[in-house]
Structure formats: C-alpha cells, structure tokens
Amino acid sequence: xFDIYVSIFEYFSxxxxxxxxxxxxxxxxxxxxLLIGSVLAxxxxxxxxxxxxxxxxGPNRVGPWGVLQTTADAIKLLFKEDIINxxxxxxxxxLAPVIFFVPVMAVYSLMPxxxxxxxxxSSVGLYLFFAVLSVSVVGILFAGWSSDNKYSLLGAVxxxxxxxxxxxxxxxxxxxxxxxxxxxxxxxxxxxxxxGVFHWNIIVGFVSCLIFFVCMLAELNRCxxxxxxxxxxxxxxxxxxxxxxxxxxxFLAEYSLLFILSCLFVxxxxxxxxxxxxxxxxxxxxxxxxxxxxxxxxxxQIFWMFAKVFFVIFMVIWIRATxxxxxxxxxxxxxxxxxFPISVVNLLLLAxxxxxxx
Amino acid sequence: xxxxxxxxxxxxxxGFVLLSxxxxxxxxxxxxxxxxxxxxxxxxxxxxxxxxxxxxxxIKFPIKYYMTAILFIVFEVEAVFILPWAVYFKKLxxxxxxxxxxxxxxxxxxxxYAMKRDFFDYKK
Numbered sequence: 001x002f003d004i005y006v007s008i009f010e011y012f013s014x015x016x017x018x019x020x021x022x023x024x025x026x027x028x029x030x031x032x033x034l035l036i037g038s039v040l041a042x043x044x045x046x047x048x049x050x051x052x053x054x055x056x057x058g059p060n061r062v063g064p065w066g067v068l069q070t071t072a073d074a075i076k077l078l079f080k081e082d083i084i085n086x087x088x089x090x091x092x093x094x095l096a097p098v099i100f101f102v103p104v105m106a107v108y109s110l111m112p113x114x115x116x117x118x119x120x121x122s123s124v125g126l127y128l129f130f131a132v133l134s135v136s137v138v139g140i141l142f143a144g145w146s147s148d149n150k151y152s153l154l155g156a157v158x159x160x161x162x163x164x165x166x167x168x169x170x171x172x173x174x175x176x177x178x179x180x181x182x183x184x185x186x187x188x189x190x191x192x193x194x195x196g197v198f199h200w201n202i203i204v205g206f207v208s209c210l211i212f213f214v215c216m217l218a219e220l221n222r223c224x225x226x227x228x229x230x231x232x233x234x235x236x237x238x239x240x241x242x243x244x245x246x247x248x249x250x251f252l253a254e255y256s257l258l259f260i261l262s263c264l265f266v267x268x269x270x271x272x273x274x275x276x277x278x279x280x281x282x283x284x285x286x287x288x289x290x291x292x293x294x295x296x297x298x299x300x301q302i303f304w305m306f307a308k309v310f311f312v313i314f315m316v317i318w319i320r321a322t323x324x325x326x327x328x329x330x331x332x333x334x335x336x337x338x339x340f341p342i343s344v345v346n347l348l349l350l351a352x353x354x355x356x357x358x
Numbered sequence: 359x360x361x362x363x364x365x366x367x368x369x370x371x372x373g374f375v376l377l378s379x380x381x382x383x384x385x386x387x388x389x390x391x392x393x394x395x396x397x398x399x400x401x402x403x404x405x406x407x408x409x410x411x412x413x414x415x416x417i418k419f420p421i422k423y424y425m426t427a428i429l430f431i432v433f434e435v436e437a438v439f440i441l442p443w444a445v446y447f448k449k450l451x452x453x454x455x456x457x458x459x460x461x462x463x464x465x466x467x468x469x470x471y472a473m474k475r476d477f478f479d480y481k482k
Contacts (some may be wrong), residue, residue: 002370020366024373031374032381081394086402087415098382105378109371120371127441128371148415149404161423164430171437179444240405245389249382329480332426336478340433340469344462347440351455354448 001116027119031108039255043070045310046317053321077251080244087148088241096146097242097249100139103132104253104260111263112187114273114301126174126184129264130167136253137163140228140238143250147241155237158328159228163219165335170215172343176208176350177201177268186264190272197276202269204353207346209269211339213315216261218335220254222316224323225331262312263305270308273301425477436465 002023009019044059044067051058059066084093109119110129122128137160144156180201181189193200202209218225221237229237239250266272275281282300286293326334404411440458447454472478 016366020369021373024370024377027370028374028377028381078389079393080389081396082389083397083401085404086399087404094386098379098386101382102375102378105381106371106375109374119374120367122367122371132375150406150415150417153415153417154419157419157423161426164434165426168430168433168437171434172440175437175440175444178441179447182445182448184441184445235405235407244393245386248389249385332422332478332480336429336469337473341466344466347444348455348459348462351444351447351458355452355455 001118002121004116027109030117031105031119034113035105035108035252035256035259038259039252040070040074042255042259042313043073045313046320049314049317050321053318074248077248078245082244082246083241085148085241089146089148092142092146093241094246096139096143097246097253098139099142100136101249101253103135104257106132107260108256110186111260112190112267112272113263113305114298115187115191116298117302118187121185121187123183123185125186126178126189129186130171130174133257134164134167136257143242144238147238149241151234151236151240152238155228155234155240158234159221159238162221162225162228162331165332166215166218166225166339169211169335169339169343170219172340172347173205173208173211173215174268176205176343176347179347179350179354180204186267186272190267190274193271194274196278197271200269200271205269205346205350207342208350211343211346212265212268214339216265217316217319218331220258220261220316222258223320224326226320226325227328227331258313258316259309262309262316265312266305266308270312273305275300275304420480422477422480425472429472429477432468433465436461 005023005026006016006019009022010016047069048058048066059069062068062072084090107129110122110125112118112121120128140156140159140163144152144154144159147153177189178184181192183189183192189201197203217223221228228234234240239247242250280297280300282293282296286296404415406412439461443454443458447458
C-alpha cells in the first residue's frame with residue numbers, strides 16, 4: 001500500500017518528505033479509527049457475552065440491543081471531573097496514562113490487517129512490536145507510585161512483576177514461530193501459512209500456541225491472571241485514583257491491547273488474513289488476475305482477519321467468565337518454574353524439527 | 359516479499375508515535391475544556407474505601423519483586439539474542455543448533471541457581 005501511495009504522489013512530482021509525512025497521518029487516522037471502533041465494539045461485546053454467560057441480558061437500554069452503551073459511557077467519561085488527590089505526584093500522575101497508551105497505539109502501525117493494509121512494513125516487525133509494547137510497563141509503575149495510594153502501589157507492583165515475568169515465555173514462544181517461518185516480518189509469517197488450516201503454525205507449534213495464549217492473558221492482566229485489578233483486594237489496582245479522561249485512556253489502552261495481541265496471535269498461529277479454506281472464496285468466482293478478483297480479495301482478507309480475531313477475543317472472554325483467580329505466588333511460580341523451561345525446550349524441539357523438515 | 363527497513367519507515371513509525379502522543383494529550387485537553395471542576399478536601403484525599411487514610415502510602419513490599427525484575431532482564435536479553443538466531447536458523451544448520459543449545463544451557467545454570475535460592479517463591 002505504501003508503494004502504491006508513494007507512486008501515486010510521485011506521479012504529481014510532490015517531494016518525498018511530504019509523501020512520507022502525509023502517509024504517516026493517513027495511517028494514523030486509519031489506526032485511530034480502528035482502535036476506537038474496536039474498543040467500543042469490544043467492551044459492548046464483552047459485557048453482552050458476560051451477561052449471557054451468567055444468564056443475564058447485559059446492556060440493553062441505550063440504543064437497540066444496547067449498541068450505544070459504550071459510546072454513552074465514553075461521552076460520560078469525557079465530562080467527568082479529573083480528581084488528582086492531594087498527596088499525588090502531579091506530573092507523573094498526569095503522564096502515566098499517556099505513557100501507558102502511546103506504545104499500545106503505536107504497535108497498531110505494525111499489524112497487517114490484509115496483504116496490503118500495514119502501516120510500517122519492516123523485516124524486524126515483531127522485534128519492534130515487543131520492544132515498543134514493553135514500554136507501557138513504565139506507565140503502570142508511574143501510575144501506581146504517583147497515586148499516593150496503597151492499593152495503587154500494590155496493584156502496580158503486582159502488575160509489573162506479572163507482565164515482565166510472562167514476557168519471557170511469550171517471546172520464547174514467538175521465537176518458535178519465527179524459526180518455523182524464517183522471518184520476523186508479520187506479512188511474511190502470515191503469507192507462509194496460506195493454504196488452509198493445515199498450513200497454520202498452530203499444527204506444528206501447538207505448545208508455542210498454548211504458551212502464547214496463556215502469556216497473552218497474563219500480559220493483559222485478565223482473568224485468571226487479573227491479580228493487579230483484584231476487585232476484592234485492591235479496589236481497581238494501579239488505576240484506583242484515576243478518573244475522567246485519564247481513566248478512559250487506561251481503559252482504552254487495556255482493551256486495544258487485547259485487540260492488538262489477539263491480532264498478533266492470529267497472525268502468528270492462525271494464519272493471519274489468509275483464508276481458512278485452501279484458496280480465497282473470491283477466486284472461486286473471479287479469476288486471480290482480474291480486477292474484481294483482487295478487489296474482493298482485499299475485503300475478504302480483512303473479513304478473515306477480523307473473524308479470527310473476534311474468535312480469539314471470544315475465547316478470552318469465555319475464560320474470564322469461567323476461571324477463578326490465581327494466587328500471586330502460584331502465578332510467579334507457574335511462569336518461572338513451568339512455562340519458562342517448557343518454552344525453552346519447545347523452542348529447541350522446534351529447531352530440531354525445522355532442521356530435519358528443511 | 360522480504361524488504362529492508364529503510365530509514366523512511368523508521369521515520370513513519372516515529373511520526374506515528376508522535377501522533378499517538380498528540381492524540382493522548384488532545385483527549386485529556388478536550389476533557390479539560392468540558393469537564394466539571396468542584397474539588398474539596400475530602401474529595402481530594404486518598405481513596406481507602408471510605409475510611410480516613412491511614413499512614414504513608416509509600417509502603418514496603420517484598421524484595422522478591424526486585425529479584426523478579428532483575429531475572430527478567432537476564433532472560434529477556436536471552437530472548438532478544440535468540441530471535442535473530444531463530445530467523446537465520448534454517449540457513450545456518452546444525453552448528454547453529456549446537457551453539458543454541460550451549461547458550462540455553464548456560465542460561466539454565468543461572469535459572470537453576472535462582473530456583474535453588476527460591477527467587478520465584480513469593481511465600482518464603
């Protein structure tokens with residue numbers, strides 16, 4: 001897409017610097033719209049599903065089927081008072097939601113939503129993804145420390161130790177996929193899994209897939225690893241003292257992290273934007289070279305991507321509705337004594353597999 | 359399909375980060391323009407479930423959290439070194455596998471030491 005964009009503007013002999021800058025803004029607008037839209041849809045969907053799981057109706061008052069509920073909540077948060085408690089470190093307190101939000105927003109540009117729709121295509125895409133994403137931990141620590149609140153501090157310390165602990169097996173499980181595909185470019189990884197279900201990495205890297213899913217839940221601070229926000233112990237964790245738009249930024253970042261990590265899960269293990277059948281449905285109707293074939297494949301790939309992503313998110317919500325919370329010591333224990341050695345051994349086994357399978 | 363990452367693409371990513379910062383501050387600023395403001399002493403006090411705040415909030419927490427953070431750095435650096443190894447593994451062959459096993463083995467020695475000292479057991 002970037003190449004097409006550049007070639008169009010170079011036809012009108014516009015300086016390259018301006019093309020790059022305008023591309024940046026275009027990608028950002030697309031990603032911001034996607035982020036806000038996906039979060040609004042996700043929160044509604046989660047509340048609806050949790051409602052159905054617990055034999056309730058969920059939100060159903062604002063708009064038909066409650067579809068405007070989250071929009072109404074967002075507008076309400078915009079108008080809420082911004083309370084900074086008297087003991088807080090005001091600068092860090094205000095900076096924390098921004099530091100937490102920006103990395104999550106930034107990694108949207110590295111995610112391929114179809115063969116063409118990717119903001120920054122790079123050969124070190126996954127590296128950049130995790131490097132940038134891990135910055136958001138600093139935001140959590142800032143929020144907890146600057147709040148002058150015991151719940152916030154304990155929640156932040158718990159959240160940070162949990163997120164950084166689970167990042168190690170997460171990265172090692174990603175290593176397995178990188179080894180199988182021989183690239184860190186998400187586009188290449190997705191493309192190498194084309195050709196139906198049996199070409200997906202979940203078949204060979206099933207253990208990697210499970211480790212990644214568990215670590216993803218821990219990174220997201222979601223059930224059964226929701227200790228940082230254990231409502232019965234710590235009120236709301238590191239964002240206890242936040243209100244108004246700053247709380248909304250935390251909320252937005254958490255849910256968009258859920259969305260983007262599910263996207264990554266799909267790209268790494270479930271074939272990304274490729275069709276679950278051998279070939280794209282569009283090519284059954286139109287020929288591969290024709291304009292309409294290409295035109296419909298563009299949307300079909302987006303459809304497959306989002307269908308798989310929402311399936312993964314459904315699994316995450318299902319787990320939230322089903323599992324009880326872990327204890328802090330067993331959480332760290334589970335990560336370092338069980339997941340870490342298993343992920344290392346799994347990586348070496350995958351390396352052996354890769355060596356013998358070519 | 360394989361493509362080099364040019365400085366332009368880092369530029370696009372840098373611009374994207376900058377725009378995200380602007381987006382976050384713009385969201386806070388918009389709310390600053392329209393939000394209510396009526397602070398008083400009790401509202402601004404620390405929230406402790408309705409009771410009067412007790413003591414300093416900068417409490418002590420177990421040293422094990424620091425241990426976890428230090429170990430994280432060691433093993434995260436391991437992962438950072440292993441990722442490029444994984445990319446070129448198929449081209450490098452058996453020698454890469456052997457050196458990978460040696461590298462991981464040395465790290466496992468450190469992991470075993472940390473296990474022996476109960477760094478991962480928050481109860482002790």
